[in-house]
Amino acid sequence: MEIKRTTEFFIETARRFVVRPVNGNTRCLACGESLLAAEQCAALLQINCRLIFQMIERGAAHFVENPTGATLVCPTSLAAALSAESPTVRTGEET
Numbered sequence: 001m002e003i004k005r006t007t008e009f010f011i012e013t014a015r016r017f018v019v020r021p022v023n024g025n026t027r028c029l030a031c032g033e034s035l036l037a038a039e040q041c042a043a044l045l046q047i048n049c050r051l052i053f054q055m056i057e058r059g060a061a062h063f064v065e066n067p068t069g070a071t072l073v074c075p076t077s078l079a080a081a082l083s084a085e086s087p088t089v090r091t092g093e094e095t
């Protein structure tokens with residue numbers, strides 16, 4: 001008779017994001033929050049930049065373009081827009 005055993009390992013991880021302001025501390029003109037580069041918002045919210053630009057085009061997220069052409073996004077409005085669209089979107093956690 002053969003006895004089979006199954007062993008499961010569960011690994012819990014944590015990620016810490018250190019976000020440094022772009023171009024000093026640029027503030028959102030609509031709500032006053034610090035603006036971040038689109039790539040920083042993507043990493044923070046675990047989404048891709050394409051979705052961020054789609055949200056901007058829909059007018060769902062606050063943003064500004066700096067003189068160099070870089071897009072700075074308001075993470076607060078972006079997170080609120082994502083939550084309103086999809087309540088399953090989780091922020092700051094790995095899936």
Ligand SMILES: [Zn+2]
Nearest residue numbers: 028031062074
């Ligand atoms: Zn804002």
